[in-house]
Amino acid sequence: MKMSGAQFCPVCGYALRRGERQCGRCGENISDDDEDEDNNQSRRHSSLNLDFSIEAIGGSNQRSSELKDGTRNPKLIESSQIDVEVFKSYVAELERKIEALTTGGEKGALKQVEETKRRFKSRKDPDFIAAVRGHVMRMHQLQKRTDAKLITRSTYLPFLDEELISPGIAAGSVLLFSGPSGTFKSSFAAYFASQIAAKLNTFAIYLLLNERRRHFMSRAEAIGLDLDHLLVYDLQTLRSTTAGYSGTWANAILSFLEEEVRVRRADLVVIDSIGSLLSMQTSKHPRKQTFDVIERLRKLRATSVLIEEGEYSSVVKRNTGEAYIVDGVFQFLNRVRDDGSRNAVFRILKLRGSKIDPRFFSIQISAGKMRFIPSIIQ
Amino acid sequence: MVSDTKAVADRISTYIEGLDELLGGGIPAGSVILVSGYPGTMKSSLIFSILHQNSVHRGARSVYVSLEQSGESLLRQMNSMHIDVEHDNNIRIIDLSSLREELEAATFDETLISVLKEYLNDTLREFKFDIFALDSLDVLEIEGSSHSRRSQIFFLFEWLRGLGLTSFIVSETNPDELLEKGYEEGYLSDGIIQLTLGSSENEAVHRKIRCIKMRNTRHETSFFSLRFDEGRFIVTQSIG
Numbered sequence: 001m002k003m004s005g006a007q008f009c010p011v012c013g014y015a016l017r018r019g020e021r022q023c024g025r026c027g028e029n030i031s032d033d034d035e036d037e038d039n040n041q042s043r044r045h046s047s048l049n050l051d052f053s054i055e056a057i058g059g060s061n062q063r064s065s066e067l068k069d070g071t072r073n074p075k076l077i078e079s080s081q082i083d084v085e086v087f088k089s090y091v092a093e094l095e096r097k098i099e100a101l102t103t104g105g106e107k108g109a110l111k112q113v114e115e116t117k118r119r120f121k122s123r124k125d126p127d128f129i130a131a132v133r134g135h136v137m138r139m140h141q142l143q144k145r146t147d148a149k150l151i152t153r154s155t156y157l158p159f160l161d162e163e164l165i166s167p168g169i170a171a172g173s174v175l176l177f178s179g180p181s182g183t184f185k186s187s188f189a190a191y192f193a194s195q196i197a198a199k200l201n202t203f204a205i206y207l208l209l210n211e212r213r214r215h216f217m218s219r220a221e222a223i224g225l226d227l228d229h230l231l232v233y234d235l236q237t238l239r240s241t242t243a244g245y246s247g248t249w250a251n252a253i254l255s256f257l258e259e260e261v262r263v264r265r266a267d268l269v270v271i272d273s274i275g276s277l278l279s280m281q282t283s284k285h286p287r288k289q290t291f292d293v294i295e296r297l298r299k300l301r302a303t304s305v306l307i308e309e310g311e312y313s314s315v316v317k318r319n320t321g322e323a324y325i326v327d328g329v330f331q332f333l334n335r336v337r338d339d340g341s342r343n344a345v346f347r348i349l350k351l352r353g354s355k356i357d358p359r360f361f362s363i364q365i366s367a368g369k370m371r372f373i374p375s376i377i378q
Numbered sequence: 379m380v381s382d383t384k385a386v387a388d389r390i391s392t393y394i395e396g397l398d399e400l401l402g403g404g405i406p407a408g409s410v411i412l413v414s415g416y417p418g419t420m421k422s423s424l425i426f427s428i429l430h431q432n433s434v435h436r437g438a439r440s441v442y443v444s445l446e447q448s449g450e451s452l453l454r455q456m457n458s459m460h461i462d463v464e465h466d467n468n469i470r471i472i473d474l475s476s477l478r479e480e481l482e483a484a485t486f487d488e489t490l491i492s493v494l495k496e497y498l499n500d501t502l503r504e505f506k507f508d509i510f511a512l513d514s515l516d517v518l519e520i521e522g523s524s525h526s527r528r529s530q531i532f533f534l535f536e537w538l539r540g541l542g543l544t545s546f547i548v549s550e551t552n553p554d555e556l557l558e559k560g561y562e563e564g565y566l567s568d569g570i571i572q573l574t575l576g577s578s579e580n581e582a583v584h585r586k587i588r589c590i591k592m593r594n595t596r597h598e599t600s601f602f603s604l605r606f607d608e609g610r611f612i613v614t615q616s617i618g
Binding site: 133136139140170287288291316323324327350354 | 416418446475477480481492550
């Protein structure tokens with residue numbers, strides 16, 4: 001919108017001062033189309049810069065600032081220091097890496113980031129009104145369908161201890177296990193998945209995106225856990241088995257997971273960790289991206305557990321929003337005893353559709369089994 | 379004690395023992411109230427309890443718009459908590475999770491707010507309701523628009539007030555941040571109710587509630603205990 005003569009906000013009609021770039025009444029941004037384009041360009045670059053994670057695409061969990069080919073990881077460089085052309089070369093390089101990891105070579109996620117939407121000039125724009133009306137009609141259709149299928153009969157997976165969760169976990173739920181390292185999240189998830197799979201006489205799938213399988217298994221063996229019904233896929237295995245799937249690597253992993261759940265008739269899936277999976281995608285809207293991944297998991301016939309590294313207090317502040325989107329949250333933490341020793345405990349913060357015991361529990365392991373003892377606050 | 383009679387003329391009763399007393403009889407009718415809290419603080423359940431009790435006690439109709447959680451999951455959740463929303467014909471759940479993808483792919487930057495407003499106008503014609511709930515504001519704003527955040531929230535709140543609806547808007551932002559960092563919804567809303575878990579990570583799950591702001595109401599701003607038992611919330615003095 002060009003600024004000449006008396007100007008009014010195109011949205012609320014408020015009179016603007018000369019040169020004003022934001023409406024004083026409704027806060028609408030008033031700017032030239034050219035400027036918008038410039039801003040869009042800079043937003044796109046900024047978005048790309050924040051979203052890429054080379055170490056996750058490459059599969060390593062190390063925070064290295066040097067890549068194998070000698071280029072620096074753009075994530076570790078301040079955006080103000082990046083020359084646009086240099087940055088473009090990073091983007092091109094990343095696209096090549098993603099394509100190399102996927103067969104079919106679609107660059108869907110990357111292309112989406114660069115798309116911009118047509119902006120309506122005013123709320124009275126007939127095209128805009130027609131577009132909104134089209135969506136409203138669609139909503140009416142969706143609502144009719146929703147009203148018809150709102151039946152709350154559910155099947156529940158039996159939890160290890162009925163005192164903690166009753167009547168069990170609603171099948172198809174997505175749970176988040178959150179806590180710092182060394183709090184038994186992974187072992188708990190592996191044991192929980194394997195034990196329930198054993199009860200159902202099926203298998204549970206464990207996707208290990210952070211750690212090599214042998215390290216994980218040796219740790220589980222050292223604790224003496226019974227994981228007979230667990231199928232563990234590590235990153236290296238996934239690389240070879242996802243050949244043939246198209247899209248970004250995260251999509252390839254999810255497609256692979258869908259196929260494995262179907263073929264193995266798995267009832268439980270563990271993803272270790274959700275942070276690694278999300279960092280393989282690029283999006284302007286991290287929350288929407290998380291929502292899409294979690295919705296895809298809900299559509300599996302299996303119940304999913306997502307492992308998340310970090311204190312819960314910081315996890316809830318992440319812009320990816322997983323703690324809000326999932327159906328259940330288990331918080332793990334280390335409690336320091338008076339003598340300085342540490343005791344790993346957990347509590348269930350939320351679990352949609354189930355009755356829970358909200359107390360802290362410590363985990364005891366003996367003879368390959370886990371037991372949960374209410375933890376006394378000191 | 380909870381009153382069984384219709385709330386004071388210009389106030390909507392929450393029918394939550396202890397909370398109505400704290401708010402001088404209830405929430406001023408026609409207000410836009412933010413209900414803020416981290417996951418697991420029972421934001422949705424508290425709101426559904428208010429909608430259901432208003433339906434039971436005075437036949438009030440309401441609409442609950444969910445942007446992420448499916449209607450089925452919400453009903454299952456409320457059933458497990460003995461809040462019988464499933465058989466309550468005065469509550470309409472609108473699940474917009476499936477529409478978000480469609481809007482994402484749209485060529486115009488028509489926002490979810492524009493579509494939602496139009497849809498609610500249609501709904502009001504055949505299902506006259508006076509309480510509205512939206513879960514959550516944080517999801518609404520991510521839908522991508524060239525219009526400023528302040529602009530969108532300003533118009534949404536003004537529009538809800540214009541319709542005379544008493545509105546509960548779920549917010550996932552900590553109220554301290556809302557006010558300190560000057561988030562628009564903090565000062566554009568008429569009231570802010572905060573729900574929290576115990577303040578320390580080493581504390582067992584102990585839920586608390588406080589009213590940070592409520593226009594036209596004299597109220598305390600300290601935390602109170604929020605207990606839930608067999609489908610009913612109770613607010614009592616906080617211990618410790």
